[in-house]
Amino acid sequence: MHQLALLMLLLGLVSGQAQSLPYTQRLYCNLTLEHLRPRTIGGSYLDSVKPLVTGTCWAVESKGQTFLITAAHNLGLGPNFIPATPPKAKLLAIHVEPIVGSLAQPLSAVGMPAVNSDWVGLRPIDASVFKSSQVLTLSKTVSKLGDSVTVIGFPDTSHEQRTTRTITAVSPSNDFVVFSQPLEPGYSGGVVLNAKNQAVGVVVTTDKKQSTALLLSPDKITSLQWKPFEQVRHRRVEP
Amino acid sequence: MRPIIPFGLLALLLVALTMRLPAAEPSEAAKLFAQQRDELLTQAQARSLTTKEHFDLSVALLGAGQFAEALIVTKLGTGTTKEPQVKSLFSFVAAQALGAQGNYEAAGEAALAGQRLNPLSVELAALRFAYFTKIGNAAQAKSAEDTLKQLDPGGQPVLTGAEVIAIAKGVIEIAMTIKAVYEVSRETWPRIQPEVERLAVRMTELWAKLSPSGTRSSTTLRTR
Numbered sequence: 451m452h453q454l455a456l457l458m459l460l461l462g463l464v465s466g467q468a469q470s471l472p473y474t475q476r477l478y479c480n481l482t483l484e485h486l487r488p489r490t491i492g493g494s495y496l497d498s499v500k501p502l503v504t505g506t507c508w509a510v511e512s513k514g515q516t517f518l519i520t521a522a523h524n525l526g527l528g529p530n531f532i533p534a535t536p537p538k539a540k541l542l543a544i545h546v547e548p549i550v551g552s553l554a555q556p557l558s559a560v561g562m563p564a565v566n567s568d569w570v571g572l573r574p575i576d577a578s579v580f581k582s583s584q585v586l587t588l589s590k591t592v593s594k595l596g597d598s599v600t601v602i603g604f605p606d607t608s609h610e611q612r613t614t615r616t617i618t619a620v621s622p623s624n625d626f627v628v629f630s631q632p633l634e635p636g637y638s639g640g641v642v643l644n645a646k647n648q649a650v651g652v653v654v655t656t657d658k659k660q661s662t663a664l665l666l667s668p669d670k671i672t673s674l675q676w677k678p679f680e681q682v683r684h685r686r687v688e689p
Numbered sequence: 690m691r692p693i694i695p696f697g698l699l700a701l702l703l704v705a706l707t708m709r710l711p712a713a714e715p716s717e718a719a720k721l722f723a724q725q726r727d728e729l730l731t732q733a734q735a736r737s738l739t740t741k742e743h744f745d746l747s748v749a750l751l752g753a754g755q756f757a758e759a760l761i762v763t764k765l766g767t768g769t770t771k772e773p774q775v776k777s778l779f780s781f782v783a784a785q786a787l788g789a790q791g792n793y794e795a796a797g798e799a800a801l802a803g804q805r806l807n808p809l810s811v812e813l814a815a816l817r818f819a820y821f822t823k824i825g826n827a828a829q830a831k832s833a834e835d836t837l838k839q840l841d842p843g844g845q846p847v848l849t850g851a852e853v854i855a856i857a858k859g860v861i862e863i864a865m866t867i868k869a870v871y872e873v874s875r876e877t878w879p880r881i882q883p884e885v886e887r888l889a890v891r892m893t894e895l896w897a898k899l900s901p902s903g904t905r906s907s908t909t910l911r912t913r
Contacts, residue, residue, distance in 0.1 A: 466849065468782070476835060477831050478828035478829075478831050479828060480826065480827055480828040500825075500827070502827035502828055502831060504831065547828060548828070549725060549828050549829065549832055549869075551832070552808070552832060552835055552836040552839060553801075553804060553805050553832075553836075554801055554817075554828075554829055554832045568706075578805075608834070608835035608838035608839055609838070
C-alpha cells in the first residue's frame with residue numbers, strides 16, 4: 451500500500467513537472483532578402499534588408515515521430531509569406547537563419563506539407579529541444595463551429611502567453627478555422643488546443659481583421675516531405 | 690574663528706578619499722594575478738594541473754591581459770571535467786577572452802555553448818546578448834534577451850551610449866565588465882586593465898558560487 455502511495459506521489463510529481471513546462475517555444479529567424487533596387491538615374495543596384503521574424507513553434511508526437519510545428523511564413527516559406535522589400539525592388543534571393551527557444555537551437559531538417567499550405571515540420575539538430583516544452587499529441591476529433599479553444603504562443607513577449615477564442619467559421623474542407631477575435635502577431639505558428647489540451651491546429655494568420663489556424667491530423671503529419679534544412683536555407687526567387 | 694576648510698567640506702573630502710581607496714585594488718590585483726599565473730605555470734611544468742588550477746590559470750591570464758593564452762587554458766581545462774556547470778564557467782572565461790580579441794561572433798557562440806550547459810546562468814545570457822548585439826545577429830540577441838527576462842523577470846535591457854551594453858537588473862556589474870572588454874580592441878590595455886582585473890575577480894567569485902567546491906563535493910575539482 452505504501453509502495454502504491456509512493457508511486458502515486460512520484461507520478462504526481464512527474465506529471466507536475468511536465469505541467470510546469472511551457473506548451474510552446476519562441477522561434478527566431480534572421481531573414482535576408484536580397485533584391486535589386488532601381489536607381490533614380492537609371493539602372494539598378496544590389497541591396498538587402500535583414501528583418502528579424504519571431505513566431506512560435508511547438509513539439510508534437512505523432513505515429514512515433516517527434517518534431518516541431520510552426521507556420522511556414524515564420525521561415526520565409528509558404529503562400530502567406532510576403533517579403534518586405536522596398537517599393538519597386540525586385541526580390542532575387544531569400545536566406546533564412548532560424549533558431550529555436552532560449553537556448554537558440556539550430557534546425558537540421560524541414561518537413562513540407564504535400565499541398566502548398568502555411569505550415570511546416572521542423573527537426574532540431576539537438577533533440578534536447580523537446581525537453582524545453584511539452585510534447586503534445588494531436589486530437590483525433592475535428593474541431594467544429596462554436597468550439598472554445600486555447601491559443602498559446604509568444605505575441606512579441608519573452609514569456610509564453612495564452613488566450614481563448616471561439617471558432618466562428620470552419621472551411622468546407624475542414625482544413626482551417628477562423629477565430630472570433632484576431633490574434634496578435636507572434637502567435638503565428640502557435641498551437642491551438644481543445645478542451646482536453648490536445649493540439650487541433652497551428653495558427654497561420656494573425657491579421658488585424660481576422661486570424662485563422664490550419665487544422666492538423668495524423669494523416670497530414672505523415673504526409674510531410676522531409677528534406678535537409680540546408681536546401682531551404684538559401685533559395686533564389688524565380689522571376 | 691572660522692576654520693579655513695569648513696567641517697562639512699572636510700567630511701566630504703574624507704568620504705571622497707575613502708571612496709577612492711578601492712581604486713588602488715587593480716594594481717594589487719594585477720600583481721596577484723601575475724603571481725598566481727607564474728606559480729601555476731611552474732606547477733604545470735612539474736605535474737598536470739587540476740580543473741580548479743586550470744580555471745585559476747585562465748582567469749589569471751585574462752587578468753594579466755594574455756587573452757590568447759587564457760583561451761588555450763580554458764580549452765585544456767574543459768577537457769579535465771565532466772561537470773556541465775564547471776564546463777560552463779570555462780565557456781564564460783573563453784567568451785571573454787575571445788571578445789577581448791575582437792572575435793565577437795566566436796565569443797557569442799562560446800557564451801551560448803556555456804548557456805546550454807548552464808541554462809540558468811544570467812551572466813552567460815548577458816554575454817550572449819551583448820556579443821550578438823555587437824555583431825548584429827538579431828535572432829541570437831533576441832533569444833538571449835528573452836533568456837535574461839525569463840531568468841530575471843524584473844530586469845530590463847539597458848542601452849548605454851553608442852554601444853548596447855545590456856542588461857537586466859542584477860547583472861549591471863557584468864555589463865560593465867563587458868563594456869571594458871569590448872574596448873580592449875580599440876583602447877590601450879592600461880586604460881581598461883582595472884576593468885578586466887575586476888572581471889577576473891568576478892569570475893573567481895562565480896567559481897566559488899557555481900562550482901562544486903562551494904556547494905557540492907570537491908572531488909570534481911580534482912578531476913583530470
